[in-house]
Amino acid sequence: MLQCSHCANMCSQNATFCENCGNLITTTHPPLYGSTTEKLAKVPHSSLIASLILDDDLITLLFQNEVQQVHVDTKLFLGRGIPTELQLPVLDLTPVAFVGGISRLHAIIVPIVRGKYQIMDVGSTNGTFIDRRRLAAFRLYYLGDESELALGNLHMKVQYAAPSHGDNAFVSTLVT
Numbered sequence: 001m002l003q004c005s006h007c008a009n010m011c012s013q014n015a016t017f018c019e020n021c022g023n024l025i026t027t028t029h030p031p032l033y034g035s036t037t038e039k040l041a042k043v044p045h046s047s048l049i050a051s052l053i054l055d056d057d058l059i060t061l062l063f064q065n066e067v068q069q070v071h072v073d074t075k076l077f078l079g080r081g082i083p084t085e086l087q088l089p090v091l092d093l094t095p096v097a098f099v100g101g102i103s104r105l106h107a108i109i110v111p112i113v114r115g116k117y118q119i120m121d122v123g124s125t126n127g128t129f130i131d132r133r134r135l136a137a138f139r140l141y142y143l144g145d146e147s148e149l150a151l152g153n154l155h156m157k158v159q160y161a162a163p164s165h166g167d168n169a170f171v172s173t174l175v176t
Helices: 035-041 094-099
Strands: 050-054 058-063 066-071 076-079 090-092 107-113 116-121 128-130 139-142 148-151 154-160 172-174
Touching: 066 090, 066 094, 116 128
Parallel strands: 050 154, 076 090
Antiparallel strands: 050 058, 058 066, 076 107, 107 116, 116 139, 128 148, 139 172, 148 154
């Protein structure tokens, strides 16, 4: 068993992240095929390198000189190099994939009410995080205004275009 340095939870010997708080578990011995842990350990959690702006039916990714805008009706897939022939609404993260840890199909953003969104990790290798908490795969989590969203090593600040009240609640619902 390994103890999480953040919350003191006891985690399984082969855990990469704490099941309780999502913190990266570090060991004195390098893990087998340890590149994932080593890469994630080098990325400071405060390294916000992009902004994700959520509006009523438009999602905008801002990264340096790169701007991507996608209209959202039912759901939006986030990933890198997703084939266009699938004809899915996609926010292509290929231009920022150099940070590492972004799966081809990494997560889905789903609108819940006008201008409010939830996110679901779809079994990505390096995980999806909100405010440094790892999300369980295949569950929906509320994206609050001013939250820090991380897809693998890509850290983004979530911003709602229109001001609203009560966005800081961390609400999750089980996907049926």
